Each structure stands twice: as C-alpha cells, then as structure tokens.
Amino acid sequence: MHQKKYTVILICLVFTMLLFNGCGKKNASQQKAKDSLVICMGTRPPGDFDPKKRWGLYSQTQILHSALLKKTATLDIVGDYAKSYEVSQDGKTWTFHLNNNFKFSNGEPVTAEDVKFTYETMKKDGTNWDLSFLQSIDIPDPLTLVFHLSEPRSTFFAQLMEIPILPRKHYGENYSENPIGSGPYKLTQWDKGQQAILETNEHFHGKQPYFKKVTLLFLNENAALAAAKNGTVDFIYTLPEFADEKIPGFKLFSYESNDVRGVSLPCQKAGFGTSPAGYPIGNDITSDPAIRKALNIGLSRQAMIDTVLNGHGKKAYSIVDKMPWWNEKTTVEDGNIDKAKSILAAAGWIDTDKDGIREKDGKKASFKLYHPSADVVRTNTAIVVAEQAKKLGMDIELVGSNWDEMQKVMHQHAILFAGGRHHPNQFWEMHDPAKAGTSYCNIVYYDNPTVTKYMHKAINSTNPQEANKYWKLAQWDGKTGASAIGDVPYVWLIRLNHIHLGNEHINVGKQAIHTHGHEWSVLANLGEWTWQDDAV
C-alpha cells in the first residue's frame, strides 16, 4: 500500500524534472549579439597577472599589457611599445625607438623609465626570464632605449615579446590585485578562486576591443563543461575526451599547437659519467643510432593521435615544428615497419633466440621508458609507444613515475618528454652540450660539434632571419643535424591540439600556433575577438 504511494511520488518528481529540462534548452541557439563574454580557462589565472609570478610566459602578455615587441599570428616580430629597433653589428647593443601614445589603464603615460624598471626588476628576480646577459639599460632621450648585452643573443626577442611593461610607480607586492598595464583590457575585479572581470581599457592606444567585458570563470574541466551545458558560459577550454560533447549553439574550437610529446633517448653509452647533480649518464641501447632511427621511422604517429588524442592532434617531427626556424625538410615517412626492421638488421640487431626481441653483442633491444603517471596524455602515449615497438622487435619497459624520480634517471633512461615554445631558445637548450645536465636542458647529453657550431652562429646573429637560417642548418645541413633525419636525439611524436568549446557566434580572430601546455594560448589576441551574427 505504502509502496504504491512512493512510486506515484517518484514518478511525479521525474516527470516534473523532464518537463523543466525541456524548457531550459529551448533558447540556447537563438541568442542576440552580445558585447560581453564569460570564459572558462582552468582554475586560476596563470601567474596571477604578475610577471614575477610567471604572467606573460605563455602568450598572455597582450591581454592586460603591452611589451616592447610583439608577434603576429604568423609569428613575425613586429613593434609594440617600440615602433622600431636596431641591433649593432656585434649584437651587443640593442636600440629601441619608442611610441609616445601608450598609456596605462590609469591614464598615466608609459615611459622608457617604466621599461627600464620592468627589465631590471625581472632580471633581479631571475626566476622566470633569463636576463643574465643583460648588462645595462640607457635612456639617451625619452623616446629611445638602449640595452647593453654582455654577449650577443638572438633569442633575446623572446623576452622582448613576453615581458609585460609594468608601471614603475605602481608595482609592488600587491600588483596582482591591481595589475595596471597598457593593454586592451584592464582587470576590474578578481574574486580569487572564482572569477576575474576584465573591462576595456579606455586609455588603450589601439582599437577598442569588440567585447566590452570579459569574465573569466575559474572552474575545473568538469565544472566548466557543466557550466557550458547550463548556459552560463560562452567559451571553455576542455580536454580531448570532451571534444565531441554536443552542446546546443556551441561548436568545437580546436587549434594546432607545437605543444609536443616525444621520447627522449640518452645519446651516450653507459658509464659516460655523472651529471652535475650526481645522476648517472648513458644507456647502451638508446645510444645506438639504429635503435633511435628505427623508432623514429617505425612508430606510427597517426595511430597515437587517433588513440591518445581522440584524433585532435598533428604529427610531430621536432620541438620547433611550424616555427619560422623549423627546417621543413626534416620530416620522415613514419609507420614504416619494414624500413625500421631493415635499419635494425643492418646494424646487427637480430632476433637470434626467437623470443620476439632483437639482440646485438649479447644485449637485448630493451630499455626503460619513464612517464609521469599523473599525466594522462603522456602515460597513454608511452603505452602506445611500447605496444608499437614490439612489432619492431624492441622491448620497452614502462615505468610509471613522477618528475622527482624522473629527474634522477633521465640521463640514463628514456622519458616521455614534452616542449614547445614561440622562440628557438628551447631548441638551443635541448641540444647544446654545454647545457647538458642542467635542469631539463639537453637531458640526453646530445653532442654534435657541427650542430653546436650552427647554434652558436644562430645565437650570435643580429637579426632573426639570419638566426633562423642557422637554426635550420642545426637541424639538417645536408649531412648531419639534430633532427628526425639526422641524429634523432629525441623521437618527437605528437602535437596536441588545444581544444575549446564555445558559442558558434564567437570569432576568435587569427590564432597563432599554440605553445606548450597552457590553456590561455587562445586568449593571446582577446582584444581582436568579435561576435558574428551568422554562425560560422
């Protein structure tokens, strides 16, 4: 008797819910043009709006600030606060001619003194940008800045584009709370852990942005997806596994990146010595060029993209793919198991005991691959690599680990590595023998004197074009190079697409190729975003 009553109540409840459910969804796609946006980009702002806390390191500079130079969507370097610049013949003196119409969001003009203050502050802090080569800064007249370097450094462009110009009169410990800058937007409110409200900066020197107000909500990926379905947000950053979620009125915004994943292969033989931190270097198997080349050609990158990234990615051949300093000749036809096998056989790797794993000089073609087990993409990539390597007659033993342990073994075992920047500095760090063993630079102890020579020429170049020429030669000069057709110090495999879901009327402008990791890449040109009445 009673049970019947509950059943009736339950049915009524479910029915009411369904009714309301239907009502909610109706109006999602019939929206009017709006001049404000709600965006979800992870749980907190990267670097809390303060360059001392890493704000600007990953393409966020041009939201609230301006810099001396900036990059275009095609990665060309153009003037920002500096309208033009010259580099002296010896590469040690950089002169900048400044604009005089830049203003901070509080109305005060941006001056050469502010730039000087910014660079000196960042150099002193020294934790986010390497400015150790910056000797002194002169201001011969109010619209001219001269940087004196202790040695030529063509990669200085990276810092010049990334470091946001700070107001020297208003910079202090609490800058995060009120980050006055000279960009298209200003921060009007920041409820920590919840939201940040950006409004247009009426003193901005350029064109006023289309969206008058942008609210950034700080939610995790699951909450963000719920918020998108609930209709409270217009644009979210999300994970590849959510890319195919269907939300009425929303579409997928997927952007190519040079955010690469690959396998680092120690280049020296075991017993090479120990790193400055005291960790052993060298691996007899991975140091064999045949093993590296066979993996590079034999592994199927497309299969990894399909399985690990749900199809949302691109093949990677280097850490500088698609960059102006990338040597386009260095790609390979991958997934070629026969060719990989013949490379191994020619080098003496033959499966004599018929256990499926090749041997040479009594050693099995077997090595360990460490991956951070908390990182799903890297872990899945490692699993696919090991699976595919079996077909080539190689045994890759997977070790789930963490960065602290990996730091100790990364010179003697393979690790699932990552990278990707809008500047060639990282290419230099990862292949220069002088940097080997320091932090995550050149963890494989790669050492090719020809490559090192080209890289030094690139660093000493006084203009980006000349530098790019040498960066390309360092990858392949026709005979040798630090690339997939050269020495293969790393087998780069996949580039992740950065996945977002957003209202189909949003036009995010021309996006530069995205860089390693960080969700805010898509916001780099927030000032150029618009609303289109006809859905794209």
Place this chain on the structure above:
Amino acid sequence: MNKIHFMFCKLCRGITLLLGLSILTFTLMYNSPIDPITAYIGGDVSITLEQREALYEQWGLNQPPHVQYLHWLENIVQGDMGYSKIHRKPVSAIIGERFMASILLMGPAWVLSGCIGFFLGTLAAVKQGGWVDKMITWFAYLQASVPTFWLGLMLLIVFSVWLRWLPIGISVPIGVAAEEVTMADRLYHLILPLATLSIIGIANTTMHTREKMQEVLSSEYVLFAKTRGESTWQIVKNHGLRNSLLPVITLQFAYFGELFGGSVLAEQVFSYPGLGSTLTEAGLKSDMPLLMGIVLISAVFVFSGNMFGDIINILVNPRLQEE
C-alpha cells in the same frame, strides 16, 4: 578551581595536539614525492639551473628539514604564518579570505543539519515502528552511505544542468561587480553547496536523536506521565527534548571534523572558494607554509568544536558539574 584545572588541561592538550600535528604534517610533506619547485613550474623544461637554485634559496628549501621546521615554528609563535609559495602572499591573508567563505558555508550547514536531524529523529522516535519511522530510518541510512561529492554532483546535474534553477557553482554572480552583489545573490549561490553539506550531516543526528528519544519514551517516568494523561507532544516537550538534546549537542560539536571534511569535497564540486579547495591545492602543489597554516587552523577549529561540546555538556548537565 576545578574549572580552571579543567581549562588548563584542555589548553595543554590543545597545544600538544597542534605541535604533534604540525610535526606530522611537516614530516609527511617533506617526504612526499612532490618537489615544490616542479609543482610550481609544472614540469616545464625552460627553467635554467640557476633559476631553479634561486627559487630553492628564496623558498628556504636548501636548509635541512629540522631547521626549516624550527624556523616555521619560531615564526608561528610570533604570529607569522609564513608566505604561500603558489599564491605568493602571506598565508594569514589567504586563510583570512577563505576562512570566512568556509564559515559562511559550514555555519548554516551545521545549524541546519542539527535542527533537521533533531526534528526527524524525534519524529521517528515518536512514530516508532510506523511508516514515518521506517522512511526516516531508510533515508538516514541512505544519506550515511552516499559520498558527499557524489551527492553534490547529482544535485549539480539535476538542479543546474537539467533544470537550470541554480548556478553551477562559485559564490557570487558571474561578471557582476562586488559592490552590486546582493545578499540574495550570495544566498542563491549558497543553496546547492549548503544543501549538500547539510544533507550529509543529517543522518548522524537523526539516528542518535531517535535512539535517545526512544530510550526516554520507553522509560518509566514517561509511562507515569502517560498514565497521568499527558499527550505525546507534552511528553516530548516536557521529558524528551532536554534529555535527548544533550547527547545531540555533544555530537553536533564533535561533528566539526566531519563538517570540515565534507566542506572540502563540497567546495571542490561547486568551485566554492573556501578553505577546502585551497587546502587541496596547497597539498597537491606542496605549498608547505599554506598547508601547515590550514591544517593548524582546521585543527583549532575541530578541537574547539569538541571543547565547546564538553563545556556545554557540563553547563547543561548539573550532574557533570558536581563531579
């Protein structure tokens, strides 16, 4: 004299508890496999060795563990809780900011779960054996076995995503300037996390009240009262309430610990910016000063909950006072 002695003992116990807890937390964190620098920079390959060493020095990580701990202890005794590494702000400022938000959530949840639980428990005891009793008991068992985060997610899916009645999270309306946020807005955003946290706390109180009330109702003095012609309501009011309230109050104060734990989970689900979500972040990123600060504050919170329970017990129960 007795009371002073009692308070002194409690205070000593509190201090040793905090000391022990801080040593335990420090040891666990120090030995955790998370490197604070790596957690801070996120496995990034671009940081140079010099930069890394500068950070180590800046954060005082190059000193031996006991020096680090004593340094922290020395500061805390002077009232300085240290500097958070991930937020780059004084720990006291962060805790101050977040603790208020958490109190705003936990306070009402605590009162609500106590009142509702007590009411349901009394109702179940009075209607013992009837369908109301069965339903309430069944409901209590269900609540007790449902994990907080799951309940939170369900409420979120039903009321925010499907019905769109309530916001998906955070404690203020989206894109509205702080000056314009009304009390009603705040309450509106508080409904779901508050409901989650309250519902979880109800079961415990319900079952204890029910048990105690049943005990009272089956006592001889209640039988006597019945024979005198008192109605059920009068019996509950005159004999039941005071007798069964006591253990419930103690229990409700002791519940502070669970309340805090529940709040951590509810805050995660509803992106509510309280102490709980800050604690999780501090733990995952190995932010020692912040984590230690929050652990201490929450220990003080739970400890004082229990202490209040004891004190109120003594005040309300004259028998305990004499002992």
